[in-house]
Amino acid sequence: MASIARSSLLRQVASASRVSMATRPALQQSVLARAATFHTTSKRELLPPLPQRIKGTVNDAVPVPEPSPAQGSYHWTFDRLVAAGLVPLTVAPFAAGSLNPTLDAILCAGILIHSHSGFQQIIIDYVPKYRTPTARKLFMWGLNAATVVVGLALYEFETTDVGLTEAIKRIWTA
Structure with missing residues (x-):
């Protein structure tokens, strides 16, 4: 559903670039207004993200935890x-x-x-x-x-x- 709306919005923006300079500002405002209404929901986090740390590099092996009889x-x-x-x-x-x-x-x-x-x-x-x-x-x-x-x-x-x-x-x- 979102991909359909997105492709039609891209088509409108592409067609707006082909329009003459006289009608361009009005058409851009309408396209921007539609895009703004499409993205009206704000993304709010309920809690702040936890601190993130990266240990090692991409090529490091995953550390295997010590076996414990209290786990698993x-x-x-x-x-x-x-x-x-x-x-x-x-x-x-x-x-x-x-x-x-x-x-x-x-x-x-x-x-x-x-x-x-x-x-x-x-x-x-x-x-x-x-x-x-x-x-x-x-x-x-x-x-x-x-x-x-x-x-x-x-x-x-x-x-x-x-x-x-x-x-x-x-x-x-x-």
């Missing part, structure tokens, strides 16, 4: 195992009764590990270390602090209050 397939397998394990852990405390604090604690730990791992992957994917190392470190420390706070809150809720399963049962029947 090992991490993905661990995430899938925790996610699959949460399915029976969600049903088991309700089936065994709310007086079983062990299953309730395992459910809370599984939810906490699953949430921490998911948010960590979001940070790894969307806050690149090579472009914003300070922000990445800040987000990771924030995630670790939030995980500790939520873990302590769940521990307090399990030991001094009714527990997660019993709270869900009470909300469900309210």
Whole structure:
């Protein structure tokens, strides 16, 4: 669509150059007015671009990262195992009764590990270390602090209050 409009605009500009000198200014103004209306949208960036640095030259090989068991397939397998394990852990405390604090604690730990791992992957994917190392470190420390706070809150809720399963049962029947 844009290519059709662009070629007709180019034809108008080319035909305008062939017109005599007397009619040329008026025709150029109309062509410029059409071109201006065609390009009325302004390009605005929502956020300023991140700092960009070029390391090396075009002919340098891509650096291969060090293999780490915390990344890649090992991490993905661990995430899938925790996610699959949460399915029976969600049903088991309700089936065994709310007086079983062990299953309730395992459910809370599984939810906490699953949430921490998911948010960590979001940070790894969307806050690149090579472009914003300070922000990445800040987000990771924030995630670790939030995980500790939520873990302590769940521990307090399990030991001094009714527990997660019993709270869900009470909300469900309210």
